[in-house]
Amino acid sequence: MPKVIAEYFETDRTGSAEDVAALFTEDAVVRDEKRTHVGRDAIREWKANASSEYNYTTEPFAIADSAGRKVVTSRLVGDFPGSPVDLRYFFVLDGDRIANLEIVP
Structure with missing residues (x-):
């Protein structure tokens, strides 16, 4: 798995x-979840909302x-409707950073 x-x-x-x-x-x-977030500020907000x-x-x-x-399949377990669920994370990398991420069931 890439670093x-x-x-x-x-x-x-x-x-x-932020991290x-x-x-x-x-x-x-x-x-x-059928929403698109563009730029670090929007990604920070997306992550903060999902985590809270x-x-x-x-x-x-x-x-x-x-x-x-790179397609990573991961089991997501939590206190959300439908848990647990296997999700696929489609990553496009740009050097040592993530340029694009799509998360789908």
């Missing part, structure tokens, strides 16, 4: 929304390459 992707999952578990946003490029795009709304843990268990993206 920045491993850092994403670790920081999501132990860090702040998560710092892993992305300045103009990165995140797509999650529900308590959850993620456990990545598979990684693959698909059309230039």
Whole structure:
């Protein structure tokens, strides 16, 4: 697993929304729950809202390459409707930062 992707999952578990946003490029795009968040400020807000709304843990268990993206499948368990659920995280990297992330069931 590329270092920045491993850092994403670790920081999501132990860090702040600011720490998560710092892993992305300045103009990165995140797509999650049918919403698009563009730029670090929007990503910071997305992460802060997600983290305050529900308590959850993620456990990545598979990684693959698909059309230039790293695809990580992770089990998400928490106090949200439908828990647990396996989600796929589609990462596009730019050097040592995340340029694009799409999260889908």
